[in-house]
Amino acid sequence: MSDQLDMPNRSLHSSIRFVAFSAIAAVVAALAAGSSVALSVPVWAMFVGWVAFFTRGVNARDGAINLACVWLGLAFGVAAALAVGALTPPLGRLALPAVVFAVAIIVVSLRGLPLLNNVLAYFLGLIAFFASHLEPSLESLFHLGGASTLGSSAGWLCVKLQQRLAPHS
Numbered sequence: 189m190s191d192q193l194d195m196p197n198r199s200l201h202s203s204i205r206f207v208a209f210s211a212i213a214a215v216v217a218a219l220a221a222g223s224s225v226a227l228s229v230p231v232w233a234m235f236v237g238w239v240a241f242f243t244r245g246v247n248a249r250d251g252a253i254n255l256a257c258v259w260l261g262l263a264f265g266v267a268a269a270l271a272v273g274a275l276t277p278p279l280g281r282l283a284l285p286a287v288v289f290a291v292a293i294i295v296v297s298l299r300g301l302p303l304l305n306n307v308l309a310y311f312l313g314l315i316a317f318f319a320s321h322l323e324p325s326l327e328s329l330f331h332l333g334g335a336s337t338l339g340s341s342a343g344w345l346c347v348k349l350q351q352r353l354a355p356h357s
Contacts, residue, residue, distance in 0.1 A: 317332060
């Protein structure tokens with residue numbers, strides 16, 4: 189009987205925790221977006237890092253691995269853009285498909301690595317580079333990588349803050 193009387197309190201507590209989890213994510217996302225603007229990095233690229241953090245595991249170790257794969261994906265994007273530029277004169281319209289094939293075979297094959305095997309995060313990096321329309325350069329790599337690092341760090345902070353609300357069992 190006591191458990192039945194306590195049920196409304198459990199439901200209320202659960203609802204409050206649900207809202208608090210959501211509020212933490214919203215506040216951290218807003219702070220990360222504001223930081224992106226202050227640092228003059230694209231907010232959307234910050235969210236690439238945020239999404240990458242949550243692709244596999246939600247701890248610092250997995251987050252760092254996911255972020256490393258994003259950075260490598262960005263680097264593959266820079267290399268691919270340079271390769272397309274170099275191969276367009278001899279191959280014409282076939283340069284892009286040839287480079288995409290080469291990059292895709294490499295990235296998908298990396299799934300066999302013991303650590304840096306997050307194919308989704310590699311593709312997030314590639315997408316971020318090509319979506320940015322930046323020139324293929326180290327500056328572009330660090331610009332987008334910095335934004336992604338901010339987002340991944342914000343994802344980690346969000347999880348750490350939400351874990352403080354988790355019931356201790």
